[in-house]
Amino acid sequence: MSLAITTNVTPQQNWLERLGAGHIILAVALMLYPLVASDFFLTQIGGYSLIFGMLGLSLMLLAGYGGMVSLAQITVAGISAYAIAILGNNNSNILGFGWPWWLAVPFAVLAAALASALIGWVSVRTEGIYTIMITLAIATATYYFAQQNYAIFNGHSGYTGIRAPAFWGIGWRDARPFYYLCLGLAVLSYAAVLYGSRSTFGMTLQAIRDNPRRMRALGYHVTAHKVFAWLLAGVIAGLAGVLLVWFNGRVSPGTIGVDAAIDVLIIAVIGGLRHPIGPFLGAVVVVLMQTFAIDIVGAERFNTLIGMVFLVIVFVSPDGILGLWGRIKPHLAQESLRPGQ
Amino acid sequence: MTESFAANRLQGSGAYALELDGVARHFGALVALSGINMRIAAGERRAVLGSNGAGKTTLFNAVTGDFLPTAGRIRFFGEDITDLPPHERIRRGLRRTYQISQLFKGLSVLDSIFLACRGVSRRRFSLLRPATSDVNMVQAESILNAVHLEAYRDTLVATLSHGQQRQLEIALALAGAPRFILFDEPAAGLSPTERRDLVAILNALPKHIGYIIIEHDLDVALRVSEYVSMMHNGRLFKEGTPQEIEADPEVQEIYLGGKHG
Numbered sequence: 211m212s213l214a215i216t217t218n219v220t221p222q223q224n225w226l227e228r229l230g231a232g233h234i235i236l237a238v239a240l241m242l243y244p245l246v247a248s249d250f251f252l253t254q255i256g257g258y259s260l261i262f263g264m265l266g267l268s269l270m271l272l273a274g275y276g277g278m279v280s281l282a283q284i285t286v287a288g289i290s291a292y293a294i295a296i297l298g299n300n301n302s303n304i305l306g307f308g309w310p311w312w313l314a315v316p317f318a319v320l321a322a323a324l325a326s327a328l329i330g331w332v333s334v335r336t337e338g339i340y341t342i343m344i345t346l347a348i349a350t351a352t353y354y355f356a357q358q359n360y361a362i363f364n365g366h367s368g369y370t371g372i373r374a375p376a377f378w379g380i381g382w383r384d385a386r387p388f389y390y391l392c393l394g395l396a397v398l399s400y401a402a403v404l405y406g407s408r409s410t411f412g413m414t415l416q417a418i419r420d421n422p423r424r425m426r427a428l429g430y431h432v433t434a435h436k437v438f439a440w441l442l443a444g445v446i447a448g449l450a451g452v453l454l455v456w457f458n459g460r461v462s463p464g465t466i467g468v469d470a471a472i473d474v475l476i477i478a479v480i481g482g483l484r485h486p487i488g489p490f491l492g493a494v495v496v497v498l499m500q501t502f503a504i505d506i507v508g509a510e511r512f513n514t515l516i517g518m519v520f521l522v523i524v525f526v527s528p529d530g531i532l533g534l535w536g537r538i539k540p541h542l543a544q545e546s547l548r549p550g551q
Numbered sequence: 552m553t554e555s556f557a558a559n560r561l562q563g564s565g566a567y568a569l570e571l572d573g574v575a576r577h578f579g580a581l582v583a584l585s586g587i588n589m590r591i592a593a594g595e596r597r598a599v600l601g602s603n604g605a606g607k608t609t610l611f612n613a614v615t616g617d618f619l620p621t622a623g624r625i626r627f628f629g630e631d632i633t634d635l636p637p638h639e640r641i642r643r644g645l646r647r648t649y650q651i652s653q654l655f656k657g658l659s660v661l662d663s664i665f666l667a668c669r670g671v672s673r674r675r676f677s678l679l680r681p682a683t684s685d686v687n688m689v690q691a692e693s694i695l696n697a698v699h700l701e702a703y704r705d706t707l708v709a710t711l712s713h714g715q716q717r718q719l720e721i722a723l724a725l726a727g728a729p730r731f732i733l734f735d736e737p738a739a740g741l742s743p744t745e746r747r748d749l750v751a752i753l754n755a756l757p758k759h760i761g762y763i764i765i766e767h768d769l770d771v772a773l774r775v776s777e778y779v780s781m782m783h784n785g786r787l788f789k790e791g792t793p794q795e796i797e798a799d800p801e802v803q804e805i806y807l808g809g810k811h812g
Contacts, residue, residue, distance in 0.1 A: 410669060410677040413662050417655040424653040427615075428670035428723070429638050435676075 240393055249385035254501060257457060259493040260392035264399050264450035266477040266489025268443040271403055274483035275412060276439045277419035278334070281471045282345040285352045286326045286444050287451030288466030292356070292363060293318035294372060294455045301371030304364050311375035319448035326444025327437055334436040349471045357463040368462025372455050383456065392453055396490070399446045403486040406442075415439050480523050482532030491531045495519070567629070568593045568731045568761045569614065574623035576609055583609040585785045587623065593730075594761045596753075598772040600796070601782035607765045608650060610782070611733045615647050616640050628730065641671060644730030648723070648737060650765075652716045656709035660700055663708055664691040664722050671727030690726070698722040698752055714745035721752060734764040738771045750774050773797060 226234065244252055265283050272278045296305045297314040309317075333344045356363040374383035382391055406412045414435055418425045422432045455461045464470075473496065481492025499519060503512035527533035569591040576584040584606045591597050599607050613620045616637040625633045632640055655663050668687035669675055681688050695701050698718045703711060708719065717737055724732050734753075738746050746768065753764070753775040766772035772779070773793035781789040781802055789802060796802055 405680065406678065409680045410666075410675075413658060413666055414669075414675070416657050417663070417666050420655040420657050421653050424649075424655070424723070425666075425670075427637060427641065427647075427653075428667050428726075429641055430666075430670055430675060 237397075244386050244389055252385045252389045253457070255494075255497055256389050257392045257453075259490070259497045260389075260396040261450050261453045261457060262474065262477055262497060263490035263493035264396050264446055264453075265474045266481060266493055267396075267399055267403060267486055268447040268450070269474055269478045270481075270483050270486055270489045271443045271446070272439060273478065274485075274488075275407060275415045275419065276436060277337075278330075278436065278439070279338075279342050279475070280329070280333070280345040280440075280443075281342055281475060282326075282329050282349045282352075283443070283447045283474050284466050284470040285349045286322045286329070286447040287454060288352070288356070288461065289325045290318040290322035290448035290451035291455035291461040291465060292369070293321045294452055295369035295461055296362070298372065300369040302364055302367070302369045304360075304369075305362070311377070315452055318452055319445055322448025322451055323441050323444035326447065327441040330437045330440025330443075331433075334433055334440075346468070346471070349466070350468060353463050353467050356466065363463070366463055368460060368465070370460040372459055372461065374456035383459075388457070395449050395453065399449065400486050400490070403446075407486070411435070411438070476520055480520060480530050482530030484529060484532055488530055488532045495523075495531065566592060568595065568627070569763075570624075570626040571614075572624045572626075574610075574613055574620045574625060576606075576613055576618070577621045582785050584613065584620070587787055589780065589787065591731075591761060591763065593628070594759050595778065596761060596776045597763045598776035598779045598793070599763055599765050599782060600767075600769070600772060600779060600802075604784075605782040606785040607782055608735060609785075611647060611735055611763075611765070614733060615645065644728060645733075646724040646726075646729040646731070647733040648720045648735055650735040650739065652720045654708050654716055654719055654723075656707070658708055659705045660708060660711070660719060660722075661688075661691055661695060661704045663719060664694050664726060667691075667723040667726030668694070694722050694725050697725060697755070699748060714741050714748075717741060717745070717749070718752065721749075725756075729760055732760060732762040734762055734766075736765050736767065738766055738768050746771055769797070 243256060247256060265287055268286070269280055269283045272280050294314055295302075297307050297309045297317055298311065299308055300306045329345065329348055332348070333341050336344055356368070357366045359365065374381075374388065376382060380387045382388055407416075414425070414430060418430070418432050418435055426432050454465070458465070477492040477496050478489050479492070480495055481490065482488030496516070499516045500512075503515045506512075507515050523530060523534070527537065529536065567590050569589065571587050571589040574584060574587040574589075575582070587610065599610065601607050612618050614625060616632070616635060616639075620633065623633075624631055627640065627643055627645055630643070632643065632645075635643075655666070658666070665681060665685075665687055668690045669681075672687060692704075695704060698721050700715060700718055700722065703715060708716070711719065717739070721734070721737060724734075737753075738749055741749060750771060753762075756762075764772060764775060766775075773796075776793060779791060779793055779796040780787055781796065789796065789799065791799065
């Protein structure tokens with residue numbers, strides 16, 4: 211596959227120009243971030259934002275390009291997190307097949323992708339609010355099932371003692387390596403979605419979002435394309451699930467509860483659904499809020515503050531932070547928000 | 552492959568692009584179409600006129616397979632397509648446009664036409680970006696010129712004017728080697744300038760492409776068609792050349808309120 215195949219690109223542009231100044235500055239800043247950040251800021255803010263950014267990205271792919279708002283992205287991530295605990299090692303004295311990471315991770319991501327495709331296949335016959343409801347029902351059902359099933363999910367206590375692997379002489383649970391691991395996978399997912407948005411599949415998905423009837427009349431298999439989008443979103447959410455379980459060292463029904471499902475939706479909406487950078491912006495804001503709101507207003511009211519910030523952002527700009535940027539610098543935003551630029 | 556398949560099923564006369572034999576469509580007690588017999592030669596351009604509710608769009612839906620006729624047979628280039636699903640009819644070269652534009656608001660003009668071209672090819676699914684030299688991209692560029700939208704190549708469809716959206720609607724129908732097109736009121740809501748543009752676009756279509764056009768604007772309809780069928784209450788009640796139809800007193804009575812001319 212050659213990344214050089216693009217439309218609307220004049221031949222004299224080299225790859226740096228095509229990447230754009232914004233992307234380069236952002237990449238350098240993210241690479242250098244560990245030089246100035248403490249371990250706490252590297253993992254609890256940096257790593258965590260990147261993981262939840264990826265979850266938001268998987269939702270952005272479905273909602274922004276496919277018009278399908280899902281509340282089950284954390285469920286999909288949870289499936290790969292549980293798979294890592296079950297296939298690899300844990301200290302809960304149940305299951306734990308002891309597979310090496312390089313075998314467990316692909317299987318976990320595959321399980322998440324297939325589960326996502328299945329959820330998609332069930333929910334693509336619905337539209338709009340009904341897709342939200344059916345995915346919420348699936349998320350809630352999975353949460354309660356995990357809580358009450360001991361044979362596979364080990365009930366409400368879940369699995370503990372899951373360790374990120376160490377290879378190439380690097381302990382990947384350490385702050386800096388873990389941050390770079392999250393950054394690498396986030397950038398990969400982001401680049402794939404950005405490239406894919408102008409691929410034939412990406413355009414087909416957006417056209418199906420805008421007018422499924424016409425796409426059917428043009429000879430496209432609408433359901434198959436939608437389900438495939440769920441499969442791809444499942445790969446991204448599955449990767450995020452692997453990072454999440456390595457980050458926490460544990461997974462339990464609380465990880466995949468309705469609270470977390472709504473967090474992912476809030477991240478995507480706050481950031482903006484029109485460009486794959488949106489969910490990452492939203493994740494930074496939400497993670498910072500969740501970490502520091504408690505210091506500003508105290509333990510009783512920090513959720514109120516988070517809620518109010520959410521309201522202000524969506525009230526001022528229905529397109530989230532991306533939309534705010536569009537108001538400040540309309541012409542710049544026009545450039546940077548053009549799909550695939 | 553589809554072509555040879557179609558050839559194998561050829562029966563009856565291939566000289567006609569479209570043959571309708573006793574086509575009827577009922578919605579419960581409502582008779583939307585009744586006993587429609589129509590022969591349209593390959594490459595012929597036909598206008599279908601009639602007041603609202605005369606059954607014109609229902610006729611289109613029966614031909615495209617959007618809903619099946621209650622009775623009668625439909626043949627497309629000699630092949631009986633009465634029971635084929637819509638996408639099989641599209642693969643045989645039948646296209647339509649919609650009375651209300653059915654477009655992709657979030658895509659650019661070129662990408663919309665590209666998808667229409669891809670839809671009838673066998674490479675509908677690809678995770679790669681199409682190259683500028685992609686055969687469907689090249690087709691899309693030439694269709695872009697045919698409908699006079701080359702200045703709006705990269706414009707978002709949502710920001711096009713109504714007239715430009717109607718032109719794009721035609722572009723989508725031109726994708727992928729059409730043999731016959733059903734135009735459902737392409738001039739609806741267009742300004743006089745845009746109407747002139749539309750007439751030019753239709754008259755410049757390759758001669759082998761035949762079409763039926765539903766049009767309320769007689770000026771447009773009579774300038775882009777060789778033959779006219781009048782419908783009334785779900786039936787065909789008169790056929791003739793544009794001149795004959797324009798001069799017919801009965802037509803003037805029903806359709807023009809007796810004031811035309």
